[in-house]
Amino acid sequence: SDRYSLLILPGDGIGPEVMAEVVKVIDWFQANRDMTFDVTHDLVGGAAYDVHGVPLADATMAKAQAVDAVLLGAVGGPKYDVLDFSVKPERGLLRLRKEMDLFANLRPAQCFDALADFSSLKREVVAGLDILIVRELTSGVYFGEPRGIHSDDNNPDNEGGRVGINTQRYTSGEIRRVARSAFELARARGNKVCSMEKANVMESGILWREEVQWVHDNEYPDVALSHMYADNGAMQLVRAPRQFDVIVTDNLFGDLLSDAAAMLTGSLGMLPSASLGAVMANGRPKALYEPVHGSAPDIAGQGKANPIACILSFAMALRYSFGEGAAADALEAAVERVLADGLRTADLMGPDGGTPISTAQMGDAIVAAL
Amino acid sequence: SDRYSLLILPGDGIGPEVMAEVVKVIDWFQANRDMTFDVTHDLVGGAAYDVHGVPLADATMAKAQAVDAVLLGAVGGPKYDVLDFSVKPERGLLRLRKEMDLFANLRPAQCFDALADFSSLKREVVAGLDILIVRELTSGVYFGEPRGIHSDDNNPDNEGGRVGINTQRYTSGEIRRVARSAFELARARGNKVCSMEKANVMESGILWREEVQWVHDNEYPDVALSHMYADNGAMQLVRAPRQFDVIVTDNLFGDLLSDAAAMLTGSLGMLPSASLGAVMANGRPKALYEPVHGSAPDIAGQGKANPIACILSFAMALRYSFGEGAAADALEAAVERVLADGLRTADLMGPDGGTPISTAQMGDAIVAAL
Ligand SMILES: CC(C)[C@H](C(=O)O)[C@@H](O)C(=O)O
Ligand SMILES: CC(C)[C@H](C(=O)O)[C@@H](O)C(=O)O
Numbered sequence: 001s002d003r004y005s006l007l008i009l010p011g012d013g014i015g016p017e018v019m020a021e022v023v024k025v026i027d028w029f030q031a032n033r034d035m036t037f038d039v040t041h042d043l044v045g046g047a048a049y050d051v052h053g054v055p056l057a058d059a060t061m062a063k064a065q066a067v068d069a070v071l072l073g074a075v076g077g078p079k080y081d082v083l084d085f086s087v088k089p090e091r092g093l094l095r096l097r098k099e100m101d102l103f104a105n106l107r108p109a110q111c112f113d114a115l116a117d118f119s120s121l122k123r124e125v126v127a128g129l130d131i132l133i134v135r136e137l138t139s140g141v142y143f144g145e146p147r148g149i150h151s152d153d154n155n156p157d158n159e160g161g162r163v164g165i166n167t168q169r170y171t172s173g174e175i176r177r178v179a180r181s182a183f184e185l186a187r188a189r190g191n192k193v194c195s196m197e198k199a200n201v202m203e204s205g206i207l208w209r210e211e212v213q214w215v216h217d218n219e220y221p222d223v224a225l226s227h228m229y230a231d232n233g234a235m236q237l238v239r240a241p242r243q244f245d246v247i248v249t250d251n252l253f254g255d256l257l258s259d260a261a262a263m264l265t266g267s268l269g270m271l272p273s274a275s276l277g278a279v280m281a282n283g284r285p286k287a288l289y290e291p292v293h294g295s296a297p298d299i300a301g302q303g304k305a306n307p308i309a310c311i312l313s314f315a316m317a318l319r320y321s322f323g324e325g326a327a328a329d330a331l332e333a334a335v336e337r338v339l340a341d342g343l344r345t346a347d348l349m350g351p352d353g354g355t356p357i358s359t360a361q362m363g364d365a366i367v368a369a370l
Numbered sequence: 371s372d373r374y375s376l377l378i379l380p381g382d383g384i385g386p387e388v389m390a391e392v393v394k395v396i397d398w399f400q401a402n403r404d405m406t407f408d409v410t411h412d413l414v415g416g417a418a419y420d421v422h423g424v425p426l427a428d429a430t431m432a433k434a435q436a437v438d439a440v441l442l443g444a445v446g447g448p449k450y451d452v453l454d455f456s457v458k459p460e461r462g463l464l465r466l467r468k469e470m471d472l473f474a475n476l477r478p479a480q481c482f483d484a485l486a487d488f489s490s491l492k493r494e495v496v497a498g499l500d501i502l503i504v505r506e507l508t509s510g511v512y513f514g515e516p517r518g519i520h521s522d523d524n525n526p527d528n529e530g531g532r533v534g535i536n537t538q539r540y541t542s543g544e545i546r547r548v549a550r551s552a553f554e555l556a557r558a559r560g561n562k563v564c565s566m567e568k569a570n571v572m573e574s575g576i577l578w579r580e581e582v583q584w585v586h587d588n589e590y591p592d593v594a595l596s597h598m599y600a601d602n603g604a605m606q607l608v609r610a611p612r613q614f615d616v617i618v619t620d621n622l623f624g625d626l627l628s629d630a631a632a633m634l635t636g637s638l639g640m641l642p643s644a645s646l647g648a649v650m651a652n653g654r655p656k657a658l659y660e661p662v663h664g665s666a667p668d669i670a671g672q673g674k675a676n677p678i679a680c681i682l683s684f685a686m687a688l689r690y691s692f693g694e695g696a697a698a699d700a701l702e703a704a705v706e707r708v709l710a711d712g713l714r715t716a717d718l719m720g721p722d723g724g725t726p727i728s729t730a731q732m733g734d735a736i737v738a739a740l
Contacts (some may be wrong), residue, residue: 258601262605
């Protein structure tokens with residue numbers, strides 16, 4: 001049978017709860033399909049800090065590099081707000097992204113039919129919405145040097161006497177590789193890519209635009225490509241999101257735009273993501289899968305969290321890491337069935353009623369639907 | 371009578387058309403109220419490039435420094451897309467902002483009752499929306515050095531061989547002064563400020579958060595202050611925008627977030643902005659007023675443009691530059707009356723019908739309502 005290695009990093013807040021439901025799903029596939037998963041569990045974020053004094057131990061990093069796919073819950077919480085920048089929970093996640101070189105972050109924003117009324121947008125604006133944001137994840141202002149806070153004492157005009165610096169830096173190679181990911185993905189969807197930057201004010205945006213255009217002209221002339229300033233992109237996502245198929249953008253713009261896009265769907269608890277790197281010798285890409293939602297410390301430990309985003313992240317792993325498209329389809333169909341049956345975690349209880357169930361009951365229902 | 375000097379820069383696209391309607395309003399106040407306006411007209415953006423080879427001539431810059439207020443239409447258009455970065459229309463606007471040191475950009479996002487159904491968001495989410503985004507406008511990644519596109523030949527991993535760089539740079543003094551603007555404005559409104567950054571990944575965001583907090587604790591402890599990561603801010607604006615009163619954020623985040631906020635209202639053609647600098651010896655701030663919308667080259671010259679955003683920008687000038695609060699109120703009331711009467715430019719024609727009128731007819735109707 002096919003053997004896949006998985007590192008599970010539940011992290012903080014609701015991370016462990018939603019991950020427990022994913023484990024049920026993994027067990028089901030193992031018991032009922034010709035797949036074997038070698039699963040290792042480890043710590044990330046605040047949970048790792050509590051034990052190791054760092055948000056990601058070197059040994060965990062090494063395991064992440066060795067497995068076929070990493071599954072992550074969520075990191076962060078108010079308890080860790082006081083920590084120094086260098087050991088905050090987020091640094092664990094950022095280290096994984098950087099050292100695994102996971103340059104393409106895939107964030108689908110889909111509006112589930114059964115949940116369209118949850119959106120703050122009108123049903124007719126979001127029904128059937130299905131866009132994919134491809135966010136560059138290993139470069140830009142998140143990682144550029146120089147960076148830091150310095151004193152600026154010699155400047156009499158600078159009340160407070162400090163200066164904070166970050167560097168937005170992109171190479172043409174970094175832009176080209178994520179552009180290729182976007183074009184490839186578009187070919188399997190609506191064949192349309194919109195690239196977003198601020199080429200009207202930033203030189204790094206000019207380079208972004210030119211390199212995306214270059215990849216298009218030389219390698220993907222069959223895909224429809226357009227360019228949009230990121231501020232207009234934010235507007236257009238609110239105004240008429242269905243005009244988009246695949247959006248490709250940089251790390252920081254992607255952070256904001258993908259969150260806005262996620263919120264359009266009205267069901268943040270439903271949205272998965274995949275972060276992919278280079279394809280390895282075994283034909284599988286370096287990969288990390290995680291829900292789009294955060295650690296939600298306010299509802300942690302109460303059985304209220306929605307495990308679907310994390311379960312659908314595992315479906316993405318089946319598809320992108322293991323080439324198990326049929327299994328991914330089956331899992332996604334099981335989720336849709338459970339929703340159609342009216343089963344709802346707390347975040348999905350709305351005007352249309354539905355049967356309120358807990359995190360664990362949702363996981364069980366999805367396994368039963370499989 | 372009170373004398374006010376104004377520099378009018380209509381700019382490109384629909385700029386001249388909408389500005390022609392503002393001139394009617396200015397003439398009305400001059401004829402009917404105890405105010406005298408010394409008005410000068412000049413060029414900016416592509417219009418200036420066509421004549422001077424630069425998007426803002428030095429002589430125009432000098433005039434802008436000398437007047438009480440600058441009124442700008444819009445800049446840019448496809449004709450100028452091929453120009454070098456350094457002479458693109460936008461550079462004219464950015465030069466004005468930078469050299470006049472207009473550090474506080476006020477962008478109200480208000481949902482007009484008569485137009486609430488134009489929003490892509492549900493009426494109950496946006497009805498009565500009234501938020502004010504205060505965007506830092508003279509620093510950050512828009513102006514930070516080093517910047518540019520360089521070759522990066524020695525890097526064999528960099529396919530394409532180039533690198534694009536911009537620098538996000540904020541001093542504590544720059545943050546404190548815009549924070550003060552936000553707190554002052556909040557006191558005259560809902561007394562609530564939400565500051566947005568990415569302190570979880572950027573040191574400049576940490577400095578931003580600390581300095582805003584410092585200004586609050588030392589000078590405005592009576593105003594309610596909260597902090598939010600900008601990606602969450604983008605989400606919350608889509609989910610439940612009425613939770614906000616005043617939002618203060620940096621130049622780049624402000625660019626995206628204020629555009630998203632503007633689109634929530636569904637009536638971009640209605641939204642004004644003010645960009646304010648230091649208070650001069652005569653008690654008036656350096657100031658530039660402009661509509662939030664762009665130059666809309668696709669509809670330029672057809673009498674379709676909505677002049678209200680530009681007219682309401684003049685209302686902001688009456689209020690913030692000239693201390694003519696009553697006149698500003700009267701002008702805003704005239705706009706509301708015209709809308710309540712069902713008069714609609716093309717962008718406002720929707721499900722509720724209304725009487726379709728041209729740009730010029732809208733200007734005339736507002737003057738008549740005065
Ligand atoms: C947690 C944080 C560091 C992260 C980011 O900014 O990338 C998150 O917002 C995300 O989008 O995955
Ligand atoms: C035209 C452009 C330079 C400008 C900006 O990015 O600031 C515009 O988008 C704005 O928000 O006023």
